[in-house]
Amino acid sequence: MEKEQNIQNESSLQDGLALDEEETEDIAEQIQDLVEQDNQQAAIELLSQFRPGDQGEVIEELPIETQQEILTTLPPKEAAEILEHLEPEDVAKVSEGVDSSVLSDILDEADSDITADILRQLPEEQAQDVLGEMEEAAEVIPLLQYPDDSAGGRMILEYLVVKDYATTADTLDTLRQQEPEVKDIRSVFVVDAEEHLVGELSVARLALARPKTMVRDIMDSDIIFVTSETNQEECARVMEHYNLYQLPVVDKDRRLVGVIRSEDIIDVIEEEATEDMYKLAGIPGERVFGPLSISMRNRLPWLSINLITTFLAALVISIFESTIARVVTLAVFLPVVAGQGGIGGTQTLTLVVRSMALGEISRRGGFRLLGREISLGLIHGILLGVAVAVVAFIWKGNYMLGAVLGMAMVGNMVIAGLTGAGIPLLLTRLRIDPAVASAVVVTTCTDVVGFFLFLGLATALVSFLI
Known part of the structure; x- marks a missing residue:
């Protein structure tokens, strides 16, 4: 029987499709059985067969205690990838029973915007304890000052930035040092000596340019941006209208402070559409299995x-x-x-x-x-x-x-x-x-x-x- 289940799971992974609801519930049931048998390692191995998005769906089907046990047993980086696919309020519920040092290790591996969203949902005392343990606290704290429905609340701090006075050869060396921290390197943002946003440059164009060419000579200076106070709905409209995969965020002095990714805006569009439907029905913010x-x-x-x-x-x-x-x-x-x-x-x-x-x-x-x-x-x-x-x-x-x-x-x-x-x-x-x-x-x-x-x-x- 166990062999048949493993074959089914491998088939689901190989077909390139996301798990459907029935498969998700079945896998969650298997994991719960393994945890109850004190076989956490087998449970982790089963969960690890699937993509982070599917893992998040499976985790949501488990009792809170099992979620805590699984997430704290996983390596911090893998746990962080799963948390990125869960709602911040759900993560907060799971996190209430997790030691601050363990949670800080996980959040250190998550994107800065996800970490900020989760910390906003935690009780203030626990949030302070977690921040005190985090190595990346200095990067997350600035995000907490912004409302979560603003550009500042939606932006990430992991992006590629180069100086306009640098040569392409020096810039490529700089990018090689920054690259491990950034998921998407299709283009880089260009700033001047005072950190003012002045342009954007595709990595392809950068790679094809002559080594001694100045970045300012090949960058695109006609760049679209928003301020950190811009409402998230307006950010979504801008990105959709101009078909952008990332949107730079600047402060009142036009200094680059962060970047909004298209994947985050998809979440915004879904949230706003859901919020409008709920409001029309008179049930704002309600969850189907909520209290x-x-x-x-x-x-x-x-x-x-x-x-x-x-x-x-x-x-x-x-x-x-x-x-x-x-x-x-x-x-x-x-x-x-x-x-x-x-x-x-x-x-x-x-x-x-x-x-x-x-x-x-x-x-x-x-x-x-x-x-x-x-x-x-x-x-x-x-x-x-x-x-x-x-x-x-x-x-x-x-x-x-x-x-x-x-x-x-x-x-x-x-x-x-x-x-x-x-x-x-x-x-x-x-x-x-x-x-x-x-x-x-x-x-x-x-x-x-x-x-x-x-x-x-x-x-x-x-x-x-x-």
């Missing part, structure tokens, strides 16, 4: 707000109780009007909030977007209105009921487009995150207006409905 107390704290306030808004919709319905009593059939179609308006508003809202997060909508473009979504709502309203009018007529045999339902549908779809685009634009002008409050407001508007239009028209034409 129940956190889930309750995140969800209950928004559920309570939504409960209040549903009473507003109920209040509108109560205004027309006498009409509903005379034409009970109206109650059957209330969910149709509200449901279509809610879906239409949510579609527009999702598109607008995501586009705003990506910086695709300017102030001038906001008015054009508003007009577009209102027009789209009108078109959808007419098409859907005709459809529901026909269904209502065939079902209930009353053409006026179909007409009332169709007109209400048209009006509510227009409102859905107006609020779905207008609410996030308005909240942005008021400096409120549109991802947080828009969904509740849009749903309330479409419900209230939809009920009011449908029942109001029905009241005005009640004599034709009886």
